Amino acid sequence: MRKGEETRAKILDAAEISVLAKGFGGTSIDELIAETGITKSGFFYHFRDKNELAKALLERYVENDERIYDEIFSRARELSDDPLQAFLLGLKLLSELLSDLPNGHPGCLVAVICSHERAFDRDIQEINRQAALMWRRRFGAMFRDIMQVYRPREPLDVDQLADMVSTVIEGGIILSKALKEPQNLPAQLLIFRTFVRLLFQPATL
Amino acid sequence: MRKGEETRAKILDAAEISVLAKGFGGTSIDELIAETGITKSGFFYHFRDKNELAKALLERYVENDERIYDEIFSRARELSDDPLQAFLLGLKLLSELLSDLPNGHPGCLVAVICSHERAFDRDIQEINRQAALMWRRRFGAMFRDIMQVYRPREPLDVDQLADMVSTVIEGGIILSKALKEPQNLPAQLLIFRTFVRLLFQPATL
């Protein structure tokens, strides 16, 4: 029982690395079984087909993603009672975390799935959608808290503003990869941070 | 001679649709030749292999992309002499264009290539990088023009600010797809527009 989960995890580890580097089509099952030292039958014992592998991979990825966000923003919350300051601090911490990754962000599985749309069944697309909705809820709640205290200088839809956090992260990942400038993603996050600060800054002068 | 280019274009048309929908791995040559009514030998007469197809596809995509940006922002420039107003107008026009696409943005080939990194040779990755650099130059020039007239409320790196345009577009495409909300991308662009307006707005009150 525990052995099975161990093997499963090893497969998922190898698959995640390969998928983020080469896409799903570029990831062969033969390659995964070679890397994990398992046989083909062993692989298909754990996953009915490649689609189920993708599903398990995405589920694990999203869970982990949520955990990281939980950690960062709860830590930021501990450091400041003010919801705006806590959010800005959270963005800073996230930016630093991303900046410390030696080879840059390895890529977002949600984005990879989006680039393959039709190749996956509705299950997977629904997991993807729910992941994006969870981001929206998370950051939306933060902006609502902020708006209890600060008035934005421009009226903006809270959900759209919340989506912008994900937008900047996903877009930043792509640009970092295209430009081969890993520091681009954390930089983009900091610019967004400046925008948010500007948005809720009380009118000075 | 002209016939050859016609066939080539037909292949590229079919390939672009399929690649944006299913990724490169999900696009089979057999499928492309079926759709264009060509034979396999005919396909390989035009493209040595799949990699060369990808290269031609990306080159064509980037050229077209540049053309669209040229049109939109030169039109915006005609409508306003003020560089800030022209840029804000350009974003608005772009947002409207994207909003009018019935099924949303079909996807960005540059982003697809990024999700497949290792599967392509350096040629293609270099084209991708150059495309992102051209975006940076384009929008960077606009922001420099703006800064000749307006002082930003916060000091920001011009290139990073320029990259943010691409970031929001790429990220918006992904989020629109993940959420299955095509209107998300134009909405994100408008939020960014608000941010830019805020950034260069002279301090009021």
Added chain:
DNA sequence: GCGAAAACTGTACCGACGGTAGGGAACCGG
């Protein structure tokens, strides 16, 4: 209208890959 190049077609083949089928075997807790 003719000859040469361009633009294909047809056929046969290869290895890699995703996936299926089914018969085991080692391990492990009760």
Added chain:
DNA sequence: CCGGTTCCCTACCGTCGGTACAGTTTTCGC
């Protein structure tokens, strides 16, 4: 020691990317 879990082994299938190469049609310049 039984039985489930967790695999391994072998053999096989269809699809796909790609090669090889000979033959045919289409197009274009002269």
